[in-house]
Structure formats: structure tokens, C-alpha cells
Amino acid sequence: MKKRDIKILLVDDEADILEIVGYNLSSEGYQVTTAKNGIEAIEKAKKHKPHLIILDVMMPEMDGIEACEKLREIPDLSNTVITFLTARGEDYSQVAGFDAGADDYITKPIKPKVLVSKVKALLRRLKESENPSDTIIKIGELIINREEYKITNKGEEIILPRKEFELLSLLATKPGKVFKREEILDKVWGNEVVVGGRTIDVHIRKLREKIGDKSFKTVKGVGYKFVD
Amino acid sequence: MKKRDIKILLVDDEADILEIVGYNLSSEGYQVTTAKNGIEAIEKAKKHKPHLIILDVMMPEMDGIEACEKLREIPDLSNTVITFLTARGEDYSQVAGFDAGADDYITKPIKPKVLVSKVKALLRRLKESENPSDTIIKIGELIINREEYKITNKGEEIILPRKEFELLSLLATKPGKVFKREEILDKVWGNEVVVGGRTIDVHIRKLREKIGDKSFKTVKGVGYKFVD
DNA sequence: AAAGTTTTTTCATAATATATTAATTGTAGT
């Protein structure tokens, strides 16, 4: 996601703060919306679906904690990061804040540079969870999550030992392609390692048991392929 | 960060200078460590991870510039400010110093007041850039406050030793993700440090005892993951 | 500086999961 597509909602009852913090974030390229109390915050949050909400704890009308709880109940905002603005040393509000569903807090007095770098950090977190691209391989009903070393087949979670996992990963990178035994040994075992001729078969068999017989096709004299 | 938590490493071959400068900084409330040559400086820097290093350019054994280059290569010291002590008018060493990665220089003869105010200025810079990254990590009932080095599990506060804390922090940054042993060593221990193969297991065990057995899943042959 | 405490690391051993082999049976393709 590009920086200028990131929306931040800034909530504080002091106009000064809205202005200075808003200015700093805007000049970083973010889209900033402001609200001056909890009620307004919820309205605007529903409307704009911001990625990050910066929420003052002490506010008239509806305080930050209450607002946070309400915000957390809005389904569209489940991925939104919420951070509190709190006076230094207010331990109570910090703890209550986390119960209410906040992700972080920033202490007043606010130093623009600190704030901006904190915002960047929070949004980095957001970005990371955004692209699970190449760590995940999906074929039909089968999902291979390389990061979590986890397989999901027809919604059912399967845990495979390392070699099996890697063998499956390999075959699944190109469904339909026949992988020669040699190639499999090379990629899964590493070609220095010498293993007997039937080792691959055994692993294939285990995969067949766990994933499904028809998914693995034997090509006699050549190798194996994974089919959809 | 509180003043008394700020560590300064002072490096000079002249005992007089160590004493007078050290005294002035200590009485300002900083934690001062000293070294009398470059080699010792590197050892102590690795050990103490100072926030500021004041380094004499002219020293026996290993001169300041060489030491500075070496220091800059230590990963833990990437945020450390390094400043040179140099005789007035030694233009050459000043230039070379910046190439080597110094942030500032102080000219001899040293006037304590000037030095102290310079140090304060340098550390102010540090504070602003102070890594405000993911201060809070929250997973289910577990809250990790990296700023305060504190864990709260089901409302109960837990104090963990550094290594355990850092290991937990790492795993918790991506629940579900399997962290390879290698990666863990790299991020928690720093891969220059060599520890035996079973060290990670032992730390995981401690975490299991303290946080809960089911939260940590081992993936044989790969590593460990934190699960919700 | 010494004694005590906590944390970190190591090491040996047990427990377990995973990988490989080997022997046997099965089967597709000529």
C-alpha cells in the first residue's frame, strides 16, 4: 500500500494538538482526518475506515477508552491499529487502554519526530500482515503455508514432518510437472546426501495417506507429479 | 530513558583524562566505563553496549580511528553515538574520523563544562531517534511491553530475564510463524555469539513453565512457534 | 572485595519423532 493511501484518524479535544500533529502526519504524506471527541470519532471511523486511529484518553463527551471499546466493535475496523495519547505516568489509563483494545500508546507531551517514527513503526506492522504472497502456495483445496510449516487440506489442518513437507512443497510448486527422482533428491535431500532408492517412495506414500491418493501420480521410470 | 540508565564509554590512554572527564560525566549522573586503548574499548563496548563512546584519536595498541571502524561493525552498537577526542587543529584526523563513522568530535584541551554540554546535546539526538518501534505486542491474554520490559499474562504481571524476554518478544511478533533456530540465534543472541545447540531449548522450556506449555509449539527439524 | 543471587549456558541422558532400509508384494507396460 502506498503511503498516500494510508488513512489516519486523529482524535483530540485540543485544537492545537489536532493542528500540530495533523500537520506533521500530513506532511509525511498520510491522509489525515480529525475528530474532537469520541462520538465524532466513531462517526468518522465508520465513514473513512482509517488504518490508524490516534486517540486522546482524556476527552469530553466520550473518553478515549470508551471510544476505543466502541471502535473495536466495528467489524470494518478489525485491522485498524489504535494508539492512545496519554499524559506521562498515567499508569491506570495505560492498562485500561489495553483492555479496551489499544495497540500502543504515545505519551504527552508529543514530540513530532517521535510521533512520526512511532506511526511509521505501527504502520509497518500493518503492512507486514498484508502480503502473505510467496510464503503461501494454494492449489485447489490445498494450502501450503511455508512460514508456519502448515498444510490445510479442505479446511483441515495437517502437520507434516520436515521431509514430507518439503517434498510436497516441491511438487506443489508446479502441479502437473513430473519431477524426476534425481531432481527430487537434489532439491529435498541435497545432492551430497546419498539415500537408498526406495526412500522417496516411502515419503510419497505418507503424503498419499495424508493428503489423498489421487493427488500424486507416479510416472514409471521417471518420477512423480502432483495433480490438481 | 532516564539519565542514570545512559551508559558512556570513555577511551583514552592518559589516566588523567579518564579521571577528570569520567568524574565530570559521573557527577552528571551518567554511567561511565573507561578503557585505555582500542582493544579494551571494543571488549567493553561489546559488553556494556554504551549509548555514547568518547574515543581519543591518538592511542597506542589501536588508534581511535581503527577502533571506531571496528566498533561500527558491531550490530548492537548501531544506535550508539561515537565522538572523537582530538587535539586542536589536527584536521586530518577529523576528516578520517568521520569516514570511520564518528558522529562528532571534541577538541583538546578539554573544558569540562563544554564537554558535558556537548554530551548532553549528543544524547538528546539519541533520545529522539530512540527506537520506538513495536512497544506493545498483544496476543490474546498476553501483553508484552517492550519499553518497560514487562509482560502481563491474564492480568498477571510476569518478570522475565532478558534472554527469555527477548525470545518471547521475537516469537510473539508473528504468532504462528515458525522461527528457525538459526533465525532465533541471529535475532536474540546475535550471530557472532556462539552458544551451544541446546541453549534455545532451555529458554523455551523456561517460557513454557512461565507462560504456558501450549503457547509454544516445536516444529521438529525447523524451530519453534508461538501460538495463540 | 566477598558473599549471595539470579541468569545463562552446558552437558549428559532420556524421550520422541522422523527418516531410512530392507524384504516382500504388487503392477504397468512391453
Place this chain on the structure above:
DNA sequence: ACTACAATTAATATATTATGAAAAAACTTT
């Protein structure tokens, strides 16, 4: 039906982790 290769099964070997206890190192307190 023969043959070459693959499938199967169970037994065996190997690799990897868990655990307990204790040494070493790092910190604290006196």
C-alpha cells in the same frame, strides 16, 4: 507372462528435542 520398477510394511537407524542438574557467568548486596 515376464520384467523392471513401484508400493507396502515393518523393523531399524538417525536426528532432534526435552529434561534435570549443575557449572559458569553476570549481577546485587553487603
